[in-house]
Amino acid sequence: MLLLISLLLPLTTASLSLFVTGRLLKSMHLISSFALIIVTVLLLLTTQHEGAQSLVLGNWPWPFGIEFYADGLSALLMVSISLIAFAVIIFQVQLSDSLIESRHFALLQSLIGASMAISMAADLFNLYVWFELMLISVLGLMVGKAEPKNMEATLKYFILSLLGTLLMLAAVGLIYRATGHLNFNAIATLDLSPETAQQLPIYGGLLLLALLLKIGAFPLYAWLPGSYHTLPIHWLAFIGGVLTKIGVYIILRLSGQVFDFSLFYDVLGWLAVITMLSGVIGAAYHWDLRRILAFHIISQVGFLLLGVALASQAAATATFLFMIHNILVKANLFLIVGLIWLSLGHFDLRRLGGLYQAKPLLAIVFLLSAISLVGIPPSSGFWGKFLLLKEAFAQQYFVWAIAAMFTGLLTLYSMSKIWVEAFWKPLPEGTEVRPIPRILMWTVLALSVLILALGLMPEPIIQLLDSQVGGFYGGAQ
Amino acid sequence: MNLILIITISCMVMAGVYLLLSRDVFKIVVGLALLGMGVNLIVFFAGIPGTLIPAVLEPATEVLVNQAANPLPQALVLTAIVIGFALLCFALILAAVLVKQNGHHDVQALQQSEPQTKDGKDNCKPSIMEAE
Numbered sequence: 389m390l391l392l393i394s395l396l397l398p399l400t401t402a403s404l405s406l407f408v409t410g411r412l413l414k415s416m417h418l419i420s421s422f423a424l425i426i427v428t429v430l431l432l433l434t435t436q437h438e439g440a441q442s443l444v445l446g447n448w449p450w451p452f453g454i455e456f457y458a459d460g461l462s463a464l465l466m467v468s469i470s471l472i473a474f475a476v477i478i479f480q481v482q483l484s485d486s487l488i489e490s491r492h493f494a495l496l497q498s499l500i501g502a503s504m505a506i507s508m509a510a511d512l513f514n515l516y517v518w519f520e521l522m523l524i525s526v527l528g529l530m531v532g533k534a535e536p537k538n539m540e541a542t543l544k545y546f547i548l549s550l551l552g553t554l555l556m557l558a559a560v561g562l563i564y565r566a567t568g569h570l571n572f573n574a575i576a577t578l579d580l581s582p583e584t585a586q587q588l589p590i591y592g593g594l595l596l597l598a599l600l601l602k603i604g605a606f607p608l609y610a611w612l613p614g615s616y617h618t619l620p621i622h623w624l625a626f627i628g629g630v631l632t633k634i635g636v637y638i639i640l641r642l643s644g645q646v647f648d649f650s651l652f653y654d655v656l657g658w659l660a661v662i663t664m665l666s667g668v669i670g671a672a673y674h675w676d677l678r679r680i681l682a683f684h685i686i687s688q689v690g691f692l693l694l695g696v697a698l699a700s701q702a703a704a705t706a707t708f709l710f711m712i713h714n715i716l717v718k719a720n721l722f723l724i725v726g727l728i729w730l731s732l733g734h735f736d737l738r739r740l741g742g743l744y745q746a747k748p749l750l751a752i753v754f755l756l757s758a759i760s761l762v763g764i765p766p767s768s769g770f771w772g773k774f775l776l777l778k779e780a781f782a783q784q785y786f787v788w789a790i791a792a793m794f795t796g797l798l799t800l801y802s803m804s805k806i807w808v809e810a811f812w813k814p815l816p817e818g819t820e821v822r823p824i825p826r827i828l829m830w831t832v833l834a835l836s837v838l839i840l841a842l843g844l845m846p847e848p849i850i851q852l853l854d855s856q857v858g859g860f861y862g863g864a865q
Numbered sequence: 866m867n868l869i870l871i872i873t874i875s876c877m878v879m880a881g882v883y884l885l886l887s888r889d890v891f892k893i894v895v896g897l898a899l900l901g902m903g904v905n906l907i908v909f910f911a912g913i914p915g916t917l918i919p920a921v922l923e924p925a926t927e928v929l930v931n932q933a934a935n936p937l938p939q940a941l942v943l944t945a946i947v948i949g950f951a952l953l954c955f956a957l958i959l960a961a962v963l964v965k966q967n968g969h970h971d972v973q974a975l976q977q978s979e980p981q982t983k984d985g986k987d988n989c990k991p992s993i994m995e996a997e
Contacts, residue, residue: 527955543975547885564908
């Protein structure tokens with residue numbers, strides 16, 4: 389029941405918002421996304437008390453009906469997504485301009501709904517459909533006010549993402565032909581004939597390729613820095629914070645529970661190393677805040693892929709922890725950049741400055757998130773990285789681990805670049821500091837407190853994740 | 866039947882990829898459409914083609930006739946076609962607007978969302994690296 393509500397709530401709000409405007413629209417979205425937080429938290433509690441929840445639609449017996457499945461991992465992911473969604477909706481309510489707002493509210497909500505659905509999809513074709521909905525919503529948001537640079541960015545995003553979904557569809561068709569099933573669990577528990585057992589890893593690899601394109605792994609990430617920076621900053625907070633991580637979540641779930649990806653783990657590890665290095669080097673080069681953070685998305689996807697490539701239960705725990713941390717921190721950083729833009733009117737670091745004096749609270753909040761992103765102990769980013777590196781050293785992949793540490797160093801460089809340029813440097817002449825709406829400051833502050841809490845008390849989350857990954861990589865649940 | 870389908874799929878995918886690699890924005894859109902159709906055929910292929918027996922139960926039976934076509938991939942293909950059609954419409958409008966805004970079809974020349982270079986100066990370089 390909770391599964392269905394958490395899916396239908398954003399989707400119903402999305403369709404309703406086409407018919408209402410003004411105050412009613414705004415309050416409807418605020419209430420709906422706050423209710424979503426409550427529903428997902430309830431779902432998390434239910435999975436802890438009663439075990440994994442499953443919902444098979446259409447009155448068909450399992451494995452023929454379309455199944456939604458949520459264990460603690462999906463529920464935790466959904467909680468963090470709904471938190472970000474609420475923060476982004478608050479920003480949208482404050483910042484939206486009246487003319488086209490109902491359309492954008494609807495697209496945001498359908499994006500939230502699609503993310504919810506992907507987190508709990510347990511059926512390959514259903515997964516494909518929700519990825520398409522996600523793609524369509526992002527395209528709608530990306531077009532924005534249809535200025536030339538938006539259209540250009542949309543084209544770049546569209547071509548590569550559509551290629552990804554087409555690959556995914558082909559893989560789904562081939563997997564269905566080989567196994568006769570679409571349900572994750574049915575494929576995982578199937579007795580394979582020798583012929584099918586040979587084919588299935590190849591089809592799984594095609595699916596993996598499609599997902600790698602979706603999450604922006606090397607060398608398939610060209611669409612990400614080419615398009616993300618044209619989005620309004622609070623939409624970018626949701627899109628950049630959540631979308632790529634959901635793709636990694638699906639890869640992790642498929643590799644742990646459904647397919648045997650052991651053919652690809654070495655390749656994935658090297659891809660992860662190149663992805664994290666190229667992302668962070670791109671970030672070091674740029675001066676636009678949005679581009680810097682967009683390139684950091686790529687480098688963090690590399691970290692997460694490293695966790696997939698290590699392919700053990702300990703690595704899965706570390707990757708999930710890092711993913712949850714990254715969704716919150718990344719989105720919060722984008723929102724903080726939004727506040728910087730609100731107060732100074734620029735994204736270009738060379739034209740910013742003096743914020744440490746003008747807005748001390750903003751400076752503290754940024755510092756908290758930046759330290760988390762770099763992974764300085766005892767911040768939330770530290771624990772995920774620490775567990776991941778520990779596992780990499782334990783499995784004797786020294787080169788991968790050292791590359792990851794080097795990436796951390798370069799991340800520190802670009803975060804301190806932002807700190808020095810935007811906060812410490814004196815305010816450039818002729819720039820006026822505008823006030824920030826108080827509610828937005830509170831939103832960012834609340835997220836930062838949450839990130840701080842995750843860093844200081846990671847133990848409950850780690851225990852939760854540890855208890856959930858028991859069935860991964862052939863382990864008994 | 867299988868052979869014909871395989872040849873058709875590979876031709877469509879080849880043509881689609883070829884067009885996708887072009888620099889003309891409309892050719893890219895047509896390439897995506899062709900590729901999409903090829904992929905749809907792959908999914909269709911999953912349903913044991915080559916039989917003329919429809920997947921309908923005879924009266925008073927509970928099991929399909931042996932070698933009947935599997936209806937599920939057909940339903941899947943139908944969904945995929947609908948989604949693909951919507952995206953194709955979007956892509957055509959996007960391409961038309963791009964051509965109208967820029968006055969040409971060349972994708973390579975679309976540089977407005979990149980850091981602008983004014984008077985030969987790279988916008989990305991820090992000010993220290995620029996000559997006084």
